[in-house]
Amino acid sequence: MIKIRLKCFSQVKYALGTNEIIFELEDETFTDDLEKLVRKKAEGKLDNVTLSTAVNKKYISKNIELVDGDEVAFIPPVQGG
């Protein structure tokens, strides 16, 4: 089992109603698996939202395997400026 900290921002936060969720996941869980889980939890509220993935505060563009202690965020379109 691995423990993953999910950080929630903007529409993800709004959809899930929380800043942060701790997941206990099976070994060999990949970022895409977690994204699917998160989208399911949002009950359709994220269906039209494009999400980028950050692992440990760095954008990643591939589907990678998560390791115990990782911090993950699915990043909705940013709006700085």
Added chain:
Amino acid sequence: MIKIRLKCFSQVKYALGTNEIIFELEDETFTDDLEKLVRKKAEGKLDNVTLSTAVNKKYISKNIELVDGDEVAFIPPVQGG
């Protein structure tokens, strides 16, 4: 006869050593004629200088006939900013 006020700036002023010259010219003098006169007066010092023409403080792009009382400037490359 027509009286023309020539205003001199930058390299034209430097070449002719003055701010202003009053010319008494024959009727039917055109801007190009006056430019030739000015370049001659400069004794070669304006040979490599491109000059635009302004009549009464407005750029003109054609060779026009001067009328009595006109103010003319041959404008070397500008350097504002």
Added chain:
Amino acid sequence: MIKVEIVGSSITPFDSNDNQKEKGAELIFNGRVRGTEHGKKIKMLEYEQYEEMAEKELRIIAQEAQNKFSIKDLLCRHRIGEVKVGETSLHVSIWSKHRKEGLEAMSFFIIELKKRVPIWKWAILENGEKIPSECKHE
């Protein structure tokens, strides 16, 4: 020099003085909160950030701008938290020898910031309700 800061209160502009006498062009951008978001009247915006990551991304982009356009300095302050209508949320100051590279760097920096820096806007409506800015509220 590169300096990026995420600040929680009113942005103080960077000092506008050329001490080195060789940076001929200074370009300053101030982005302010407008009175409407997507057609809705708002009282203020609340900017949310992904802490640490937002500043890190800003710094990466500033570095890219400096390498790409050979500007001398890029200074940036981005505000988070509540920002009232009319107040500055983004302040960028770019120093370069000539204006051209400064303008190009400014354009690049803001475009990339708006693509990549994990900062989001929440609209605080006139009735006090708070919603993610892009989110269509049922």
Added chain:
Amino acid sequence: MIKVEIVGSSITPFDSNDNQKEKGAELIFNGRVRGTEHGKKIKMLEYEQYEEMAEKELRIIAQEAQNKFSIKDLLCRHRIGEVKVGETSLHVSIWSKHRKEGLEAMSFFIIELKKRVPIWKWAILENGEKIPSECKHE
């Protein structure tokens, strides 16, 4: 609003306040005198203008920029006379709804200014000599 001024002493920047709350982007350019002109060390520049025509041309260009890029305000102060190294000779402030049109208008305005506004630089060298800035001095 358009405002252009040719000034004979230190340039005071325009006020940086959004009273209308709808002009989200402010872009400011400060052009300063660098310590060298065409490789020669200088003490200062002296800016010469064609009186009346310089201001008229500035206004024409500002108007063109406003029509072309739908910016809200363009404010410009250009200094003439002696300007010491490090001091501002050109100050432009552009207000627009979004940054994009502001950046394009700024670029256009300065390019056209440098092509058309009858203002010239004289270099005051360190020995006190005064020569037209582009002119190779024999």
